[in-house]
Amino acid sequence: MKYTVAIVGGGVTGLTVAYRLMSLQKQNDLPIEIVLIESNDRLGGVIKSETIDNFIVEHGPDAFLAEKPELKNLLTELKLTEDLLSTNEHNRQAFIAQNNKLVPLPVGFFMIAPTQWLPFITSPLFSFLGKLRIALEVAVPKKNKPYDESVADFLRRRFGNELLVRAGQPLVGGIYMADINLLSTQSTLPQFAELERRFGSVIKGLVEAGHHGVNTASGARYNLFGTLQNGTQMLINQLAEQLTNVKVYLNTKLISVERGSEKNWQLETTGSQFDADAIVFALPSILAAQTVKELDPVLSNALAKIESSNSTVVNLLYNKSDIGKPHKGFGFVVPSVESKKIIAAGFISQKFSRRASNDYEMIRVFIGGQLAPDLCNLSDEELVNLAQNEISPYLEIKSPAVKTWLSRWPNGLPFYQLEHKQTVKNIENLAKNHLGFFFTGSSYNGLGIPDCVRDGEKTAALLATHIQQRKLQCLNQAV
Secondary structure, eight states, X not given: OOEEEEEEOOBHHHHHHHHHHHHHHHHHTOOEEEEEEOSSSSSBTTOOEEEETTEEEESSOOOEETTSHHHHHHHHHTTOGGGEEEOOGGGOOEEEEETTEXXXXXXXXXXXXXXXXXXXXXXXXXXXXXXXXXXXXXXXXXXXXXXXXXXHHHHHHHHOHHHIIIIIHHHHHHHHTSOTTTBBXXXXXXXXXXXXXXXXXXXXXXXXXXXHHXXXXXXXXXXXXXXXTTOTHHHHHHXXXXXXXXXXXXXXXXXXXXXXXXXXXXXXXXXXXXEESEEEEOSOHHHHHHHTTTTXXXXXXXXXXXXXXXXXXXXXEEEGGGBSXXXXXXXXXXXXXXXXXXXXXXXXXXXXXXXXXXXXXXEEEEEETTTOGGGGGSOHHHHHHHHHHHHHHHHTBOSOOSEEEEEEEEEEEEXXXXXXXXXXXXXXXXXXXXXXXXXXXXXXXXXXXHHHXXXXXXXXXXXXXXXXXXXXXXXXXXX
């Protein structure tokens, strides 16, 4: 009798679980039947790329850290390494909006801290007193107790308020599109918290650990990022093609989970019922909470603590001749103090090749998130106009975009609040009360594509071990 695994959610995490579990099934001769349930009419979740009139349009994430081992190995297995694209080395520059201008991040500015003094001292981004306070971070006593604190409190304590407002808030808050007064340092900036713990100072740690020698670009280490020639969708397509022994059901939404009679669990969906021995919840935590509410209110409440927000991506295609003040770089973030409605804008055709022809500029604008939830209630036309109106002053754009594409992502952005790691541990402990329950994906252990692949690989390995143990138990009982 086969052991049935139901994977709920066809984003990159769910697909990775299915793909790796299928591989482990062959390696270990496991009697598994895999069913993948996806509520939308396509696989990929927030990853969606399209080639339209020779333009590559990224509706979701446009890049990933290609050197992270789990993703690197997966790309090799899927024979996608030849399709890898690095960022344009001539444009590795990021900007911050300030007083309706775009100010470049200093060379060597590593997310929240400088690692090269001359570019930092000569940068107009910070005032003299602000620079002095940032430099004095090396003398700030380290935190003695290992409690979690908000990103805002961490940055203010170590670097002062000016860095927090002008750089920390837009750079960190922009990634999560969330209020950094609520974001967990341990979950969103763990590497910097560790530098403080080990070296007593973030700046000292960066220098002594050699980070300044790894990268001379500003901002988010753009030299380490990559994508695929025809967009990130290529990863999804390749994963989906490999799922030859997986039953995939699209347009199938999970409504509830109940204890089953023939197998451990019965899944009630919009289309039918599924019986399963194990369930992998690879959908946003807030949605998983709804499906187990009747079964286990305590687990449901724990899952609901990991909130997620709606976001919008607007792709704008301009004639280059209509951009009066072009900036060579990968894009800019907008601090809250600028009182704008957009979060950030990416110059995707400068970041990667083959996104637009030489006569055009493709710009991606990010709107919404936890910082501005009401904006997602605007119509498509209003959001497109908002995006164009807000980026135009920075680039002195003379005419409207020649083409536009808008994508809405409901619950597309989880944000990690204080004590997020403890919340995840609580969920894992509560899940042990339900045989074969697994929770995985961006809600728990990282937002990026590599993090989701890593979590999917880990979940598949745990599942294979679980199934192997059940197989041995059945053999022993038979003997």
